[in-house]
Amino acid sequence: MKKRCVAFTILLCCFLAMTLCAHADAPVNLSDISAGASYYFKNTTKLRAEVKNSYFIQQGSATDGEYGYFLVLSNTKGDCTILKVDLSDYTIVSETPGVEVDHGNGMAYNPKTKQLIVSHCTDHPNRLSFIDKDTLAITGSVEMPMRVISVAYNESRDQYVVVHNHDRQFSILDSQFNILSTYDMVEDMFSNQDIDCDDQYIYLLQWQSNNGSNVNYIGVYDWDGNYVNRIKVRSLSEIESMFHIGDRVILAFYAGQVIVGEAQLYQAE
Numbered sequence: 001m002k003k004r005c006v007a008f009t010i011l012l013c014c015f016l017a018m019t020l021c022a023h024a025d026a027p028v029n030l031s032d033i034s035a036g037a038s039y040y041f042k043n044t045t046k047l048r049a050e051v052k053n054s055y056f057i058q059q060g061s062a063t064d065g066e067y068g069y070f071l072v073l074s075n076t077k078g079d080c081t082i083l084k085v086d087l088s089d090y091t092i093v094s095e096t097p098g099v100e101v102d103h104g105n106g107m108a109y110n111p112k113t114k115q116l117i118v119s120h121c122t123d124h125p126n127r128l129s130f131i132d133k134d135t136l137a138i139t140g141s142v143e144m145p146m147r148v149i150s151v152a153y154n155e156s157r158d159q160y161v162v163v164h165n166h167d168r169q170f171s172i173l174d175s176q177f178n179i180l181s182t183y184d185m186v187e188d189m190f191s192n193q194d195i196d197c198d199d200q201y202i203y204l205l206q207w208q209s210n211n212g213s214n215v216n217y218i219g220v221y222d223w224d225g226n227y228v229n230r231i232k233v234r235s236l237s238e239i240e241s242m243f244h245i246g247d248r249v250i251l252a253f254y255a256g257q258v259i260v261g262e263a264q265l266y267q268a269e
Contacts, residue, residue, distance in 0.1 A: 025266040025267060030203075033201065037267050038267065039229060039230075039267055039268065040234055040266055041263040041265055042264050043234065043253075043263045044261050046262055047259070047261075048257055048258070049070075049092065049259075051081060051095065054076045054077060056075065056256065056257055057073040057074075058252050059105050059107075060105055060107030060150065060240070061107055061241040061252045063087065064111065064114075066088075068084075068260070069083070069107065070085060070241075071099075077098075079097075080104040081098070082096040083258065090260065099131070103121040105120075106119040106148075106152075106163070107241070108151045108160065110155075111155055114134070116130070117131075117160070120148075121150075126146065126148065127142070128151060128162075128177070130142075145179070147164060148164065149162075149163045149164065149165040150163045152194075152202070154197050159172055159173060161173070161195060165192075168184060168185045169182055169185060170202070183225025185204065192205070193206060193241065194241035194242060195242075201223075202220070202223065203220060206219060207239055209238075213236070214237060216232070216238070217230050233263070235251075236255070237254060237259055238254045238255065239251060239252075239253055249264075249265065250262055250263070
C-alpha cells in the first residue's frame, strides 16, 4: 500500500509539473508584439550606482551598442552627470558631471553623427542638445517649436521621435529635426518618461504613483501613430528610460539611486 501511495504521489507531481509548464508565460521578443495579447517585462538588476556628490536621480539613457550612457540629475544644481557604462559587465567607465542639459529627461544616440541627443525638458523645454560621444561635451543645440520631454532615433529610417511635454502627443522628425507627422497618445493617466524605437515600433515609457506604489507601463505604437498594445513593467521602482541592442533590452530606474537592469519580455497566458 505504501509503495502505491508513493507511486501515486510521484505521478501527481509529474502531472502538476506538466500542467504548470503548459501554462507558463512564454518569453518573446519586441518584434513579436501584437494587438490583443498581454505582455510584461521582468527585470534583472545589473547595476546599482551611488553617484558622487548630489547626482543620483536617473533620467534619460542611450547606447552606441558597446556602452550605455545614463543621464543622472542633481537634486541641487539643476544639471546632470553622464555615467558611461560598459554593457559587457556593467562597470562604470567614467562620470562626467556638470553637463548643462537641465532635467535631461530623454536621450538618443545617432551613429551617423556620433552624437547623443538630449531633451532638456525643464528650463529650456524646447531645446535638444547635441553631445559628442567621445568627449561628452555639448557641441550644439536646436530649438523645437514645441516643448519636448523625450527623444529617440531610428537609424534605418534616419528619423527621430519626440514626445511633447504636457499635450499627450508625439511627433516623427526627419534627420534635420523638421516635423513630418504628429499623433495623439492613447494612454492619458500616466506621466511620460523616456522613449525608445526600432524599425517596427515606438515605445513610450509611462509611470504613475498609485497609493505610494510605482506603476510602470510602456505604450507601443507603430510608425503611423497607431496604438498597438502596452507592456507592464514588473518593478517597484520608477521607470525612467529604455534602450535596446537587438533583442537585448536595458531599462533604467530611479529609487534613491541609479538602477540599471536587463529585461525579458513575456507574453502572459
